[in-house]
Amino acid sequence: MAPLTLDELRKKRKEAQKNIYLREGKFKSKIIVHMGTCGIAAGAREIVSAILGEIEILTEKDVMLTTSGCAGLCSMEPMATVELLNSPPVKYGKLTTDKAKRIFKEHILGGNIVTDYAIGIGSEKGG
């Protein structure tokens, strides 16, 4: 490889930054896919892959995708919870990859709750 010029170094740094975003924790929003046995059986893993695909094409990777256990409403699986900064979490149910992509674009990126698929706002209270 030829030695880098200043501009090339800066470009390389920008590229590299895309690869470590998971470790730096600068997220504006979070989507949690529920991965209990029920969720996985209903297709939660396809939902995860679809959302990963959406994150991949983002230039500013500030969406955190994470998973959690069964949400307790197994008949509505696959389910996901979307949390935007300073707003209550929103739960979505009976997801498909297309629905997940729409939620990603409209709610996570656009900030508007997709009322067609939403099944609840807020979380249960801890005892």
Added chain:
Amino acid sequence: MAVRRIELMLCTGTGCVAGGAFNIYEVLEKEIRKQGLEKEISVIITGCNGFCGQGPLMVIQPDGIFYGFLTPEDIPFLVQEHLLKGRPVERLMFSPPEKKEPVPLLSEIPFFRKQLLIVLRNKGIIDPEKIDDYLARDGFAALEKVLTSMTPDDVIDEITRSGLRGRGGAGFPTGTKWKICRAEQKTPKYIICNCDEGDPGAFMDRSVFESDPLSAMEGMIIGGYAIGASHGYIYARTEYPLAIKRMNLSISNAKEYGLLGKNILGTDFSFDLEIRQGSGAFVCGEETSLILSIEGRGPEPVQRPPFPAQSGIWGCPTVINNVETWANIPVIINRGADWFSKIGTKTSKGTKIFALVGKINNAGLIEVPMGITLKEIVYDIGGGIPDNKKFKAVQTGGPSGGCIPSSMIDIPIDFESLAEAGSMMGSGGMIIMDEDTCMVDVAKFFIQFTNDESCGKCTTCRDGSEALHEILTNITNGDGKLMDMEFLEEASNAIKDASGCGLGATLPNPVLSTLKYFRDEYEAHIKERRCPALVCKNLIKYYILPEKCTGCKLCLKNCLPGAIKGELKHIHIIDQSKCTKCGTCLDVCPPKVSAIIKVSGKEMENITGVEEPYPVKRREK
């Protein structure tokens, strides 16, 4: 690289590697593939995370969950539960000793919360073997800034204003050293990085090389620009194979990117680096002998002045700084001297890395702002002393440092206050001692170390350390005389005054500081033949309490020299003439019985062990 959902930041510092981290890496990869998660999840190898007492360990990102004490057997369950099903595994999380509830998040574990990371800013976040990871964390941005918008004098001025002082131990102002070297007329000039870390229990420099080698390297390149050097040496001890491997890899990566070599980033500035390995002689950490060692000569320190900044390697002006000092440079350039000088105390700026070891709950590597108190380090970060024992002293500065007693626990840590207390900052070893530590024995240990490591050039150091060791051995054997304490003091001061280098000048510190703060222990050894901490073997006896012994034969079976007499349901007796004082009987006696004690001094007189075992029943009557 395609995006990932989870990254597993697996610590592969030397501690975790010794604990089987690479084995865990293999099982992780296998299990991830087995669950079909290899496109969503990757395992990242990182340098030392710092919480070595919990190793092997890893952090799950982006959640920030910390798992410790991992074994290969835990991995299949962990992968299935956490990575596939999203259910974090509580039993592998960190739980503070006094609490039952685990603390899942790294950011909430007290060990990490009070730390301030400047030098270790990238630890656990980057893969130290990938230059792109370093770039992503603003790597080489400081070099860019220096080469495009600063003159060498600007750089030196910035470092001077930051108040950075050498982290190798002596604390000489870094900017001043660079300025002296730059002003020298003679060329060529050289840069040296001192990674000859030899203090027992210290591993700061090794960890920087293992977790973020490029930050130290970037500092060296900037240093080369500032003083006008085009060649640098890294002197690392050969016992640090992983650190050397990662630094070598970093050098070739940097060369490939044109960050080392001719015309760096298309400018007129050229700089190259090579590693020289030392064979682990303690004295090679002393700068003049380090230089001789690189030159291929015997490492006997030479008199200063002239200082290396004036006449160093091959007789040329040389700036030699410690690993931690070099790793501070890029951050100071990036964030500015004003920012840096706001951290710390009046005379000591920035942070300091310590290797926190010994009788402490949370052993590991910590980086704290200067001015933090000893108490915060021991109790907040260190989590206190194991088994609710009493904190007795802390030894800082390695064999050249001293012991600071528990009564001084509120002193702020900086160069001056540690020196006032009779110790020194040193390179950052911090050994915590509890009530079971004998301070005379500690002094003897360190003197034995320096006596072994003295190069032998100066009589006071060579023979003086021998004399100190002999006297301390006598005292711990119970053969001490009252005048020994005076002799120790006098000899220590003579060694300080008349030795040529830092090794000799500081080696009496452990003796002087323990004499000052723990004189009563010396007196107990000499006057009463008593070791208050019950450590010195010649001054203690093990004894089986007849009122507690149940005659279970456990100690008898475990006693290798066969010094315990007894039979089932008979009260056991230790034959003192055969006892080697190994302490095994005390360790194996069940806690609810606790029949075995250690005694010292007067109490030993009546314990002979000549009586014969007798039935437990007789006692009950």
